[in-house]
Amino acid sequence: MFILKKFGQLLVTVILVTLFASLLLELLPGDPTEVLIPSGSDQQREELRQELKLDQSFAVRYSTWLGNFATGDMGNYYTVSSDRPVSDRLWQSLPVSLLLMFYAQMLALFFAIPLGVITAYRKGTWLDRTSNTAAFAMLAIPNFALGFLLQYYLGVKLGWFKTSGYASPNESPIEHLQYMILPTITLAVGQIAIYMRLLRSDMIATLQQDFILMAKAKGLKSKRILFRHALRPSSLTLLTVAGLNIGTLIGGALIVEVVFALPGMGLMLFEAIGRRQIVAFQSMVAVIAILYILVNFAVDLLYTVLDPRIRNANKS
């Protein structure tokens, strides 16, 4: 029953999102084929128009795409020289985006969790105030500016990391990391600040609870009280926001991808819009939407792990 409901949700979301996305593309003026094959002959253009069903209504075009997508056919990506299936490109750029998102989230949580816990525990001290100021500074730096700064100092001047391009982890794990470190840091910095503040405020509320005083009265060490007793009940908001972020980062790391020339989903989407690749765009948006929903489904499951009271509520 639960699975069925989730599946229905997934279906509705994918349809709504892709419908909206392709409607937006429809609004762009001009003949898409002129952008798709600028140097093609009139006959080639006419063929492409037929293939893309440009002479028919939007509803027909959309439902054709939907039918194809449902059977696993994501359509073609049109270039001057050749038509390659969208899936080819997707399998290249999706892992890049997923890895970047994963690293950035891990890095952000790695710093934000201890910082959030400590600043809540030491509320009002210099440590709290300093990290508060630092958090606002981190949020205030635009992504691209931070990216360029890191590129210049850590990449160009010190030469520690590579500044642009990508290598897959299968080919060369070390190079892969060298390429990924700077974009990861760039993305994570803002997240650290947000996550830390979120956890801090929930944690402060939890630390007022009776059961924390009771844990103290048992003689437990502060570390155990903070991390075993207080962290879990304080982490639901953090989990929700981090979950939403995962979805956003899969297709939304465009600026960082541009700055570091990472061939990820953001860059691909951007390209697809510019080149009027309607079918490719729809397919990619649909894949991202599906991933987004799957992630949030996983977050729902995690809730029940974190808080047993939700487990029981779900059962009944």
Next chain:
Amino acid sequence: MSVQTPISGLPTPSGTPGAPKLLEVRDIVTRFTTDRGSLTAVNGVSLSLERGRTLGVVGESGSGKSVLSRSIMGLLPRSNTERSGQVIFEGKEISGLNDTEYRELWGDEMAMIFQDPMTALNPVMKIGLQITESLRFHLNMSKSDAKDTAVALLKAVKIPEPEKRFSSYPHEMSGGMRQRVVIAVALACGPKLLFADEPTTALDVTVQAQILDLLAEQQRERYMGMILVTHDLGVVAGRADEIAVMYAGQIVEQAPTALLFSEMKMPYTEALMSAIPKLTDASHTRLAAIGGRPPDLVNPPKGCAFSPRCPYVQPRCHEESPTLTPSPTAPEHLFACFYPIGSPETEEVRLRIAAQRLMATAPEFVAAPANTPTPAQQSPVPAPPEQTEGM
């Protein structure tokens, strides 16, 4: 968890023969810095307790009972808190300890039972773990030993199916069961001193007696000293050896239980007495039966703190504050009042109130004296406690 004998071989610092008292508290003052100024929650409390004895601390909501227990245990937050006075536990001054030193005592030598079992247990931890963690920490028990001990404790606090309950979460249990778990947690390491801070206030009346009996039984068996905090004189009546009545952060009357009930001296104690909840009252009733409101602890009234609400108040009460002094007839009976119950002044007031009441109910039988105001003019004398609302 063996029951320890009251006589330990420790030398006493003062050199007096015998073991030192389990607990001696001298002149504790606890102040909080608040937005409105310094709030004096505990104002010069002294008391002492032997092993195997129970001291009842009674007072209205806000009288400082919880802050007193936490001051003694050292559980108050360090920021915004100012504390002075001595706490001597088994002959050793503990009020200056740091948290690391306190942790050796907390849960091991002294433990606390909290008011609300609904919030005192961690909602996301199995109750078994909540019991075993202090066993593992203080007594270095192995995992399986700790589990066996925890199950035995659950059995001792009369939780049915203790093995099964070991892996339950708090929300799967009723309030009464949860309070039993809280008690099991407190008893786990065999403390010598137990603070029970309103252990039954949040519970159904039917469950209250069971929990109090369980506490009394465990206290006897383990030969603990117990400080039983409550706002209900009825709770401590049969269960405490001695009772201290608190008002506005001070002890205003203290006596062995029987003596307190037979010869109460403080008008406030009398008011508390008349406010003992009846079994017929709805459960969870907070004490609201005494007319007037507790004093503002940031700006306490001049003179006796109870004077704005005291039915027997005299001009002197507004000027000077009475100190806790032994009764001339029984030195173990202490009270802080200029005009205790039974003194000529209170008797006069009592008669006057009785006369007014009579006039109000049957004015035709009593000729109104010219100098006393008629009830219709609203008597300046506050109604006696027997008459206050909420009864």
